[in-house]
Amino acid sequence: MSDFLAGGTIVQVSTSAPSTFDAAGYGAVGGLSTIGEIDEIQGDIGRLYNLLTRYPLAGAGRPRKRKGNYNDGNISLPIAVDYSDAGQNAIRTAVASMTEVTLKIILPTSTIIYCQGLVLGAPVNLGGTESFVMTNVSIEIVTSSTGVGIVVV
Known part of the structure; x- marks a missing residue:
């Protein structure tokens, strides 16, 4: 399959960390709860390096480029608020914690993306008379001490 739509994607969360940052470790994580009422997944998942550029005086304007930090x-x-949803409640709890959560993102192709993340916030937007009460959850993906960020299975 060359392309697919995001519809049908499921996001699960757990406050448990994997014992190892690989498919086996993530696959053994318990306590996963599906986060309900997600409208879309915004942002980028995956490693992106900073570009370091310098212009040596003797280089006739030719830049030297290297990869920096990542x-x-x-x-x-963006999620429609449901205070009875276990996944949403786990996210709200994680906002007050400095500990990473485990995320399991199941794509419609059955591909699974695992990662750890810090939940930075989940502010509620009440809107107007014809608005759904929404929350916008912000999660920063973190890298393990062994340098593993995203695991795709």
């Missing part, structure tokens, strides 16, 4: 991405989840 970030494994961030996601934003």
Whole structure:
């Protein structure tokens, strides 16, 4: 399959960390709850390096480029608020914690993306008379101490 739509994607969250940052470790994580009522997954998942550029005086304007530090991405989840949803409640709890959560993103192709993330916020937007009460969850993907960010299975 060369392309597919995001419809049908499921996002699950757990406050448990994997024992190892690979498919086996993530696959053994318990306590996963599906986050309900997600409208879309915004942001970029995956490693992106900073570009370092310098212009040596003797280089006739030819830049020297190197990779710098990297970030494994961030996601934003616009969600219709449901205070009885276990996944949403886990996210709200994680906002007050400095500990990473485990995310399991199941694509319609059955491909699974695992990662750890810090939940930075989940502010509620009440809107107007014809608005759904929404929250916009902000998650920064973190890299393990062994340098693993995203695991795709």
